[in-house]
Amino acid sequence: MKCHVPGPNVKVLGRTVHALARFGDELYVESLADCVLLRTLNAAESAYAVVKFSKNFFSYFNYNYYSTEDNEGLKCKISMKSALHTFKSPTHMDKQVENLEIKLDPESCKLIFQLRCKHGIVKTHFVSILDCKAMQAVYTKDLVPNRITSPHKILSEALSNFQSSDDQVTVEVSSQNMLLRNYIDTLADLSKVIRTQVTLKPAEFDGYTIGADTMITFTLKEFKALLAFAEALSLPIQIHFETTGRPVVFIVHNGSTFEAHFVLATSKADNASQITTQNTTHNERTKRKDVSSSNHSARKKPNLNTDISKCLEEDSHLFNFIHIPEEHPVAVSTDGNVGNNNPQIENNMDCDVILPSPTAKALIRRVFKRCFEQTIDLTNIQGTVLAEDSDPDT
Amino acid sequence: MDDEMSEYYFTASMDSGKTLCSLLKAIQFQEFAVFCALAEGLKLTVEEGKCVQASAYVPADNFTEYHVRSDVDVMFKINISVLAECLNIFGSGEESSLKMYYRCEGSPLILVLQPQSVHNVMTDCEISTQTADSVLELRDEDTSEVAKLVLKAPAFLGLLADLERSCDIMELKLSPEHPNISIITYGMQDRSCIDMPKSSEMVQSFNCTHAVTLKYQLHHIRLIMKALAVSTKVVVRCSSNGLLLLQLKLEKEDQRQMFSEFYIVPLLDD
Amino acid sequence: MKFRAVMIDAGPMREFTNIVSTISKLSKECVARIADDQLYFIVSDENSGPAPPILWCEIPHAMFFSEYQMVGLDDDHKDIYLEFTSTNLARSLITLKNAKSLKMKLTKKQCPCLTLEIEVPSSTSQQTRQVTHDIPVKVIPRKLWSDFQEPKIPKPDISIQLPTLKQLRTTIDRMRTMAAEVMLWASAEGRLTLQIKTDTSKVSTRFKDLRVEAFEGPIEHSDSETETQANEDKSNICYCRVDAKKFSMFLSADQISHNRTVCSIVHKRLVVLCLQTEENVKLQCFITGIVY
Incomplete structure (x- = not known):
């Protein structure tokens, strides 16, 4: 991949990275024929963000530069810290940066960010690629009963009334109003905690459709991050949700060059069995193989659609492809832990949360050969070898 | 009283101690400084290990009155943070007139401050002094100057502020060839490089006899940032032994100038 | 015991916020004594127990509140003494910055609370928003009331x-x-x-x-x-x-x-x-x- 971001858009990219950094520690970059996708997932796997930059966001766009296979773009994972370092101060960048070039250097297995700044200064960051895979979540966005379009200001204003120690918020909606409350853990000492409630009327919003009265609870950390993102770019926020337990999707877009989706898992408010911090264990995930009854409260996990065919019918125009496993999955040696350790992908598709898309099998690229040296056993890859292995780098 | 004062080793007056205070804060990375009242002006020096030496230099024309006895050496060790706090006693929003007195060897340094906007208050301070250890001479007469650059201070500060703090080492590459100035830092897995051609508006002048690559502790380089923030320009001189000298000029509204200077010793390759 | 007070003027709201903010800087815990004519804020030295206090503040309610009603325990014990975390109140009052009105009342939710109902103008519509804060308080028993009386100090020199x-x-x-x-x-x-x-x-x-x-x-x-x-x-x-x-x-x-x-x-x-x-x-x- 090789692309150029014109000056004014560098700030947008910077703000995006800063927002995503408050979600997760790793940034997944994927280039497709018509766009670039940045994704991240938080450690608790309860918050996911994906930002799509269309071709017209860039002044130059070549998604498969360096690729030997015509329709394969870039798929990689870099450390969020490295990305943050490149976009250190977005407001500052607005005045300083004239152009940003992002390109892949397959030789050294690095993603190179080169900023051309005022006064002839050039800043180049050589960021190591941690892994060559993509990541994606599937979630419902459009067929939801509740949709609200909100100016970013009112939500920030409402949140300013809460204590900084509050870490979750409960949103209760009806057609009459929206109530925001700080969520109080049932284990907390009630004689010490302030309870705050803010009432917002439908007239405050640009759009307010409530098909089903409901109450959802989600974490404030990521919510504040996406609000700050909308505020920095002066854009409204669309909120799509259905009911407790199902994820809430926040959409921020400018109608032309980029669109950001922030998906937060919701938990049942005031549910005594809820613990505020927990890590979904793998055991739990594999246990829930049969999730046709989707009412099963997903504890802080975005809910995956249970039926793949349903996904394809959905009007999810941004994310209309899912990595469907091949008929005869190639057995891949996993000693290097490339990330794909689920040979039974078909079975897990319907109950697992976020799947790393198959990597080794279908997507090995000759050009990433060196990246895989330590992590993959090339002898297991089937298919025509277009080039002999050269000597591995020291 | 005046006769007695003329016997004093050192006395000085200033309309406002504010700039002096910000200059002192810029070199305040150690607790103690060596205070020297020379005929040409005031010089305070701070050292960190044997690797960094910073000085603040205030030429005599910055003072409304400046008197140093010619038959003595006025040099003593003083707590620089206490000195800076005293100069700032009425807050940074207030311009206060300043008088300094040093009677003789071993006397405390006496400061008298009066704010310009309030007339019913004044502060007097007595700060104890100690015998000064000798100041390290880092300059080596036998080395030659390999490069000299003059940069705009605010822009240079912006560059330094952008460097990844977690990196230990900063590599400086100077060359007559393009790109003339490169600053490289190495992170855990990544590498960052800033290229500054001599044609850049940031670079006011550039002289380099031959290419050099030098390494410094980033922490030492960052020590100049406070001084850069109050300065207008910085002259960077590089010796053949790698010693870096940064001279910063601070210009006040009345066109008087104050200076700060930093000597930084390079990291030698094993 | 009942307490209800309403504030509708910007000036008193700002002063009240500043007073509570100053108190919260001095100490985390604070006692409010609600009397017929005045509202008192009392802060004690954390180390030496309740008496003598280190801060004593008197607020005559007439100039602050447009409405002020209180009912004490009984005829002999007319006042209400409440202990609360001053930083909680200070933090909640920040909402008062652009507020139209403040209503304070003593309520019983999961525990006794001082409930603040604040009406804030909306930046996007004509309507006002309501923000409610329930600040947990502890009612101080009568036997400890003597600890919170006005300090008697020697005549200053x-x-x-x-x-x-x-x-x-x-x-x-x-x-x-x-x-x-x-x-x-x-x-x-x-x-x-x-x-x-x-x-x-x-x-x-x-x-x-x-x-x-x-x-x-x-x-x-x-x-x-x-x-x-x-x-x-x-x-x-x-x-x-x-x-x-x-x-x-x-x-x-x-x-x-x-x-x-x-x-x-x-x-x-x-x-x-x-x-x-x-x-x-x-x-x-x-x-x-x-x-x-």
Whole structure:
């Protein structure tokens, strides 16, 4: 991949990275024929963000530069810290940066960010690629009963009334109003905690459709991050949700060059069995193989659609492809832990949360050969070898 | 009283101690400084290990009155943070007139401050002094100057502020060839490089006899940032032994100038 | 027990916020005494138990609240004493910045609470938003009420007008970086001096031409500690050594718009700082002298 971001858009990219950094520690970059996708997932796997930059966001766009296979773009994972370092101060960048070039250097297995700044200064960051895979979540966005379009200001204003120690918020909606409350853990000492409630009327919003009265609870950390993102770019926020337990999707877009989706898992408010911090264990995930009854409260996990065919019918125009496993999955040696350790992908598709898309099998690229040296056993890859292995780098 | 004062080793007056205070804060990375009242002006020096030496230099024309006895050496060790706090006693929003007195060897340094906007208050301070250890001479007469650059201070500060703090080492590459100035830092897995051609508006002048690559502790380089923030320009001189000298000029509204200077010793390759 | 009060004017709302904010800087815990005619805020020294308090604030409700109703326990116990975390109240009152009205009332939710209902104008529509804060409070039993009465202090040796609080605060904050204790000197000639002494430095900030409200001298000085300017009569001077941090915390009251600030000193033993406002609010801070 090789692309150029014109000056004014560098700030947008910077703000995006800063927002995503408050979600997760790793940034997944994927280039497709018509766009670039940045994704991240938080450690608790309860918050996911994906930002799509269309071709017209860039002044130059070549998604498969360096690729030997015509329709394969870039798929990689870099450390969020490295990305943050490149976009250190977005407001500052607005005045300083004239152009940003992002390109892949397959030789050294690095993603190179080169900023051309005022006064002839050039800043180049050589960021190591941690892994060559993509990541994606599937979630419902459009067929939801509740949709609200909100100016970013009112939500920030409402949140300013809460204590900084509050870490979750409960949103209760009806057609009459929206109530925001700080969520109080049932284990907390009630004689010490302030309870705050803010009432917002439908007239405050640009759009307010409530098909089903409901109450959802989600974490404030990521919510504040996406609000700050909308505020920095002066854009409204669309909120799509259905009911407790199902994820809430926040959409921020400018109608032309980029669109950001922030998906937060919701938990049942005031549910005594809820613990505020927990890590979904793998055991739990594999246990829930049969999730046709989707009412099963997903504890802080975005809910995956249970039926793949349903996904394809959905009007999810941004994310209309899912990595469907091949008929005869190639057995891949996993000693290097490339990330794909689920040979039974078909079975897990319907109950697992976020799947790393198959990597080794279908997507090995000759050009990433060196990246895989330590992590993959090339002898297991089937298919025509277009080039002999050269000597591995020291 | 005046006769007695003329016997004093050192006395000085200033309309406002504010700039002096910000200059002192810029070199305040150690607790103690060596205070020297020379005929040409005031010089305070701070050292960190044997690797960094910073000085603040205030030429005599910055003072409304400046008197140093010619038959003595006025040099003593003083707590620089206490000195800076005293100069700032009425807050940074207030311009206060300043008088300094040093009677003789071993006397405390006496400061008298009066704010310009309030007339019913004044502060007097007595700060104890100690015998000064000798100041390290880092300059080596036998080395030659390999490069000299003059940069705009605010822009240079912006560059330094952008460097990844977690990196230990900063590599400086100077060359007559393009790109003339490169600053490289190495992170855990990544590498960052800033290229500054001599044609850049940031670079006011550039002289380099031959290419050099030098390494410094980033922490030492960052020590100049406070001084850069109050300065207008910085002259960077590089010796053949790698010693870096940064001279910063601070210009006040009345066109008087104050200076700060930093000597930084390079990291030698094993 | 019942309590309900309403505030609708911007001025009182701002002052009330500033008062509570100052209190929260002095101490985490605070006691509110709700009486018929006044509202009191009492802060006690965290280390030495409830009595005597270090802050005593009286707010006559007439100028603050447009409505004020309270019902005590019974005829003999007319007041309500509540203990709460001052930072909770201070933090909640930040909402008052642009508010249209504030209603405070005593409620019982999962525990007794002081509920604040604040009406805030919306930036996007004509309607107002409602923000509710339930601040948990503890009702103080009658047997402990005696701990929260107005402190009885000895008659001060001198009462002198204070210089601008903001100026004092700037200077004290600089002094605090150098020493933990500050000496306060006041003279019948209208001079006030703040002084710190360490092994390596001595810094004195001297104010003059201050109005002396009262002087009960002459003061007896038996020790050699007393320093004076040349020609000053020792018997006209008294001093007290106090903790610099405590002194600085009171000075954050400079946020409250005031028309009178007085410092009273009981020689060597006590410093009382008193601030009064247009609305007759009286805020008093008691700092015990440090004696070696």
